Amino acid sequence: MASTEQTNTEVGHDGGHASGVFPPFDPSTFGSQLLWLAIIFGALYLLMSRVGLPRVEGILAARKAAHDSDLAEAARLRAETEDAIASFEKALADAHAHAEEIGQSTRDKLNAEIIAKRKAFDAELTANLDAEEHTIAANKTKAMQNVGEIATESTIAIIQHLTGQAPSAADASAAVRHVSNA
Amino acid sequence: MAAESEGAIDPIHQFVIEPMFHLGGLTVTNSAAYMIAILVVATFVMIIGTAPKALVPGRLQSLGEVAYEFVASTVRGSAGHEGMRFFPLVFSLFMFVLIANLIGLIPFTFSVTSHIIVTFALAAIVILTVILYGFYKNGLHFLGLFVPSGVSPVLLPLLVLIEVISFISRPISLSVRLFANMLAGHITLNVFGGFVAMLLASGTWAVILSPLPFAMTVALSALELLVAFLQAYVFAILTCVYLNDAIHPGH
Numbered sequence: 001m002a003s004t005e006q007t008n009t010e011v012g013h014d015g016g017h018a019s020g021v022f023p024p025f026d027p028s029t030f031g032s033q034l035l036w037l038a039i040i041f042g043a044l045y046l047l048m049s050r051v052g053l054p055r056v057e058g059i060l061a062a063r064k065a066a067h068d069s070d071l072a073e074a075a076r077l078r079a080e081t082e083d084a085i086a087s088f089e090k091a092l093a094d095a096h097a098h099a100e101e102i103g104q105s106t107r108d109k110l111n112a113e114i115i116a117k118r119k120a121f122d123a124e125l126t127a128n129l130d131a132e133e134h135t136i137a138a139n140k141t142k143a144m145q146n147v148g149e150i151a152t153e154s155t156i157a158i159i160q161h162l163t164g165q166a167p168s169a170a171d172a173s174a175a176v177r178h179v180s181n182a
Numbered sequence: 183m184a185a186e187s188e189g190a191i192d193p194i195h196q197f198v199i200e201p202m203f204h205l206g207g208l209t210v211t212n213s214a215a216y217m218i219a220i221l222v223v224a225t226f227v228m229i230i231g232t233a234p235k236a237l238v239p240g241r242l243q244s245l246g247e248v249a250y251e252f253v254a255s256t257v258r259g260s261a262g263h264e265g266m267r268f269f270p271l272v273f274s275l276f277m278f279v280l281i282a283n284l285i286g287l288i289p290f291t292f293s294v295t296s297h298i299i300v301t302f303a304l305a306a307i308v309i310l311t312v313i314l315y316g317f318y319k320n321g322l323h324f325l326g327l328f329v330p331s332g333v334s335p336v337l338l339p340l341l342v343l344i345e346v347i348s349f350i351s352r353p354i355s356l357s358v359r360l361f362a363n364m365l366a367g368h369i370t371l372n373v374f375g376g377f378v379a380m381l382l383a384s385g386t387w388a389v390i391l392s393p394l395p396f397a398m399t400v401a402l403s404a405l406e407l408l409v410a411f412l413q414a415y416v417f418a419i420l421t422c423v424y425l426n427d428a429i430h431p432g433h
Binding site: 022023024025026029030032033034035036037038039040041043044045047048049051052053055056057058059060062063066 | 236365
């Protein structure tokens, strides 16, 4: 790229057709391009580093903070819910235990009552039975005494019938006693 | 490569820099006007777009945040946490190159980055930052960058020479890569676009062939969109890699 026509001071082309120089290698444009690049890139760097990038950084940090605090809040609420569930389950278990207790004590009380009643009934029954047995024994004794009398009377009647004369009651009873004892 | 005849394709014309108007004592060329446009677009996205500071971002604020996070993760990934002190520089470079490349893709516009002097100046900013910060932070230890460790003394001079050459070639490769990509892409697009116009204007049976270069132009435009982004990214990530050398000069 020999610069043959680079006499123009500024950006010297009329439409680029006149110069034989390949435009990207045309040194006459370098100064202007470098100057503008310095201005524009400098401005871009300043705007990005001072305004744009800190702002985006702030946005991202704020979003992260919001995100983190939301997550923490969610975790807190979940812990709260878990506590509530745990206390509810504890109350339920307590109520179960209490109900069990009440049931057990009622059962025990009723059992004791039943047993006491049965014992009282048994005692009463036994007492009645003893009384009856006494009565029976007394009756039997009485009946047995009566049997002697009846036998004596029967003996008197039989002997009177057989012999025509009645023996004395004392004889008859002695005879009966003698026979029944033999 | 200059124009041969009237009406012929002149793919070089798009790179010509011409004065547009005067602003005070300054001549505003088309290049300067597009640089101003870059500044306006960057300001629009990064400053006006983020002005609402919304917790739930709108479209423009999202764009600004995506750009921020993209460049920030690139810097963190290649230059570490210490490299974040250069984040505004890398971000400005990335935005400048990206917006310049993207604006240049609009037909009949001008690509600021298709001029070697611009890309070289940007690369020079990077390399000067690397050298100045490297010496400021590490003193003469920064020169250890050129001395690979664990090498036999016989090979050392040769390797130091290679390291020095590779360091010197960095600004050149950084600037030429971007410049050449933009230049070649625009010339190719212009040539194929010119074929469409030529075929349509030929007035012969060849008119029916005009969709072929048109399809090519469409495909190349998509490719150039990728290249525009990729070159901005490559410029930014290489900047980070070079800055990383200044921060951690040990091999």
